[in-house]
Amino acid sequence: YIRNYLTTGERQIIGIGRIVEARLANGDSIPVELKIGEANIGERKLFTGFIRDITEKQANVHRIGELQAELSNFSRLSAVGTMASAMAHELNQPLTAVANYLEAARDMLDDPSPDNLAMVQEAMAAAAEQSIRAGQIVRRLRDYVSRGELDLRPFPLKEIIDDAVTIAKVGIDGPLARVVLRLDDPDVKVMADRLQLRQVFANLVRNAIEALAETENPQVWIHGRQAGEEIIVEVRDNGPGLSEDLLHSPFEAFQTTKATGMGLGLSICQTIVEAHGSSIQVASEPGTGACFTFTLRIASDVAM
Structure with missing residues (x-):
């Protein structure tokens, strides 16, 4: 870095600093923040390096990321109680519709005329459609809890x-x-x-x-x-x-x-x-x- 700076004048680390890997005496590698300061003494340039062990800092950043991910997931899961109530609210409409359609079909079967039988078929088809919708609601809640998407x-x-x-x-x-x-x-x-x-x-x-x-x-x-x-x-x-x-x-x-x-x-x-x-x-x-x-x-x- 210093040689490149002296040759080209391009600052890649001087006064900027960067994260590099340092090797300890026991052979272990640790992340460090390396900063180099420059001072002019007459016609000479003096470079001073500052090294700071950031192992704990990076561990904390990683832990914060994990906690944020856990918090995001917890926020979704902690809402499951409310979402369960919400699902009951949403399911009420299609299930009520199913009950109404089936009740109407049962009443019409008391007089199985051709017209009534045709309406029974329509009511049964509508009930089936609403039951499918109820299943979709349950699946969407499941998807929300698992992905939140x-x-x-x-x-x-x-x-x-x-x-x-x-x-x-x-x-x-x-x-x-x-x-x-x-x-x-x-x-x-x-x-x-x-x-x-x-x-x-x-x-x-x-x-x-x-x-x-x-x-x-x-x-x-x-x-x-x-x-x-x-x-x-x-x-x-x-x-x-x-x-x-x-x-x-x-x-x-x-x-x-x-x-x-x-x-x-x-x-x-x-x-x-x-x-x-x-x-x-x-x-x-x-x-x-x-x-x-x-x-x-x-x-x-x-x-x-």
Whole structure:
């Protein structure tokens, strides 16, 4: 290093320092930080070397890396209790749908007319589809615990929302709110974990429908508008709006104003939306309904 510096003037270690390997008298090698200082004495140059054993420092850095990895894994695993509750919440919708479809099929079999048998087949097919969805939810939870990753692929946004609205309406007692979907580009595709994103829309729409139970002319609007490489999504209703307590921290787990329910729907939505690289906001005024907003990344031609 010194010879090269004296020849070329290029500083590779002078005043910079670097990590090198040193050999002890017993033959062991250790990592050391080598720094060389330069001093001019008349026409002579004096170089002084400073060597510091960094074995412990590197061990600490390595240990910190291990602890960070363990902490990351622990953070996921420590959330398993909440995730188990979340899974129960998510499984409730498809399992309720299965029960409703099978119950309807059983009732129609009391009068096995050709028309009823055709509807029984449709109900059984729908029940099978929902049972598959329940299995997908369990597998996604397993994948989350093991890897903490999403399966992001290009999917038609309209298709995801249509499926979610159908799921959200299952098991609702009484009149259903009118759900209006408007996408600036009906064919737009977004990068998403289809199952997870469908759960977001299903939760938001179902919450809106339930909140509109006593509203005259209940309506839910879903709007997607393009902004650069993203789609801004709004889910809005004309219900009573969020309560003051819920509006203070709407996405906190286990917080609910419903007589039944676990208060996990919005918390799940927030987790999924954030995993997609976005954030979800809510605006609500008493008597004017609630509006949830988040963004999704548009799938590029390369991704598709």
